[in-house]
Amino acid sequence: MTRILGIDSSSIVATAAVLSEKKLFSEYIVNNKKTHSEKMMAIVDQVLKDSGLTINDIDAIAVAKGPGSFTGIRIGMACVQGMAHALNKPLIGVNTLDGLAYNLMGTKDLLCPVINAQRQEVYTSLYRWEDCKLKRLWDYKLIKADTLLEELLGINENIVVLGDGLPILEDSLKNRGNQAEENIISAHPVFSMPRASSIAAAALQEYIHGNIQDCFSIKPFYIRKSNAEEKWEEHHGAKSR
Incomplete structure (x- = not known):
């Protein structure tokens, strides 16, 4: 049985879930404006406890890689990259739009x-x-x-x-x-609203087909440049003229 830990912090919703081919073990969803950086790891810890599992029981970690909130995507990415690096776990990035379709x-x-x-x-x-x-x-x-x-x-x-x-x-x-x-x-x-169980379900299919990444190869998917990048380019371009 393959166990996937999924997380999604790409929007105002912060959510984590543990899922296998046979069942959804546990899912946690917070839909308010609290800071994701303050609660994401606590949410992950809670869904693992409620699932009766430890992080070592997880076969792969899935994350919503965007598009969405630039800050939220980065928080999610940093969270899974840290866990994957420390525990040598494979990662699967799931497009946030694909996750919603799930x-x-x-x-x-x-x-x-x-x-x-x-x-x-x-x-x-x-x-x-x-x-x-x-x-x-x-x-x-x-x-x-x-x-x-x-x-x-x-x-x-x-x-x-x-x-x-x-x-x-x-x-x-x-x-x-x-x-x-x-x-x-x-x-x-x-x-x-985004659900980590959907991110995990999409990632499970990728895992079955061997489509995995690691903490160094996984990349966010933004589509648009951030406001800060756009303003910097506008300013830089103006100065260059």
């Missing part, structure tokens, strides 16, 4: 996870479950919410939208009034 495993509708990227933009992709496997139909992308909405409304299938970018799309739908179509379905809040 929240609704087996659904017959299309899935469109959306992560708030600020500036009326979202990180997104489009998925379908086929033969119990998740198939990604679009590249990962950063897109204006209104532009994404136009693309979704042009698809002649039901599409379930989930993630913390959902309110942005819902506002865009309201602004369209009677032009809005019925093919876009808002996920229930329980299924719309």
